[in-house]
């Protein structure tokens with residue numbers, strides 16, 4: 450019989466339960482990806498996606514198969530391919546977002562006699578598998594972390610050895626990726642290489658992950674987002690290393706927000722916490738200055754410029770920039786989160802909106818009035834100012850930590866910088 454494996458955010462052959470099971474049980478398999486021209490993307494993310502698909506295609510060709518590529522509405526195209534090859538079933542990875550749930554529902558409705566099977570793989574522990582005593586989802590991280598550690602994990606599955614396509618199927622064309630910023634080549638091959646290198650230093654994570662100029666985090670988030678790297682495979686491999694627990698805990702945060710989103714599909718638009726103060730300004734000018742990195746607050750501008758240039762931002766800078774927008778400028782967290790969604794390679798509804806709600810104090814946070822002082826954060830996590838100078842060339846000649854407070858420079862130096870006054874520091 451024949452199975453269609455619809456790839457979504459699981460662009461890998463290793464530890465891909467949907468692909469593994471289809472290759473184990475069906476004589477012929479169509480590994481399929483549908484490019485959706487209506488899906489929002491940025492040039493950086495599009496590049497990463499196309500590189501990941503090219504890499505996946507190469508891996509599948511190496512196993513005798515191919516990646517079949519179609520363009521259009523993912524559900525309609527999948528159903529068309531399934532009918533073209535007269536498939537018995539469609540397999541895909543389950544996902545927590547409302548978009549994914551709609552896709553799953555529509556596939557089931559349109560598949561008729563064909564089966565539609567959902568597989569794990571998007572998270573370490575599937576959203577909904579770990580529940581509170583009352584049967585609900587977890588709202589607070591620490592108890593979730595404890596339950597998550599104690600939960601049984603499925604086994605990591607091997608890459609299929611052979612993929613047999615139905616005869617005569619047109620593999621379809623994959624557009625060439627445009628040249629990007631060069632940061633993080635997309636794909637499973639690059640992702641696995643990064644994992645291997647990263648595991649060598651995972652024990653240092655706790656000491657260095659907040660060091661802004663040092664880039665001491667794994668930078669695996671785009672690979673995890675597109676599923677080039679299996680989160681379970683990564684968590685399992687990391688757990689065998691000394692001192693890896695603080696890193697594994699971060700992977701648990703990712704699962705945590707997936708189960709929050711699964712239980713609260715409005716995470717993108719509504720305050721998660723009932724009764725949360727959710728009144729904000731719509732200030733276009735402030736939002737634009739923030740997005741383009743011209744707020745006049747060096748650490749904020751450095752973070753935002755890193756985001757726009759590289760499609761990635763250090764977590765500490767994400768916290769500081771998001772806090773500045775919401776708590777200093779009073780601008781709606783939804784507008785800031787949408788800017789992040791547009792630029793981030795790892796843009797992810799669960800993680801992005803979950804974290805934005807945490808910063809804004811509308812989420813599961815127990816300290817809703819927390820706000821980060823950007824100057825203190827800069828001095829603490831970028832003590833010599835190297836991170837700011839790397840991304841804000843107007844300040845490249847300001848030495849040491851003085852770069853965090855350019856308004857304290859003497860008048861003539863200050864004016865020569867062509868760097869704006871802070872929008873606000875209050």
Ligand code: FAD
Nearest residue numbers: 666667668669670699700703764767795796797800801804
């Ligand atoms: P590492 O520190 O090496 O962590 C390893 C992995 O753990 C990450 O790749 C990520 O998958 C997960 N992780 C780490 N921190 C978090 C966290 N706070 N919440 C959830 N998962 C986490 N992460 C995204 O993947 N997509 C987003 O859209 C996103 N938006 C964010 C928005 C804001 C306002 C904030 C404060 C954080 C956001 N994060 C998001 C979380 C975090 O900043 C990134 O996952 C991290 O910076 C990615 O870098 P890394 O891979 O080097 O992380």
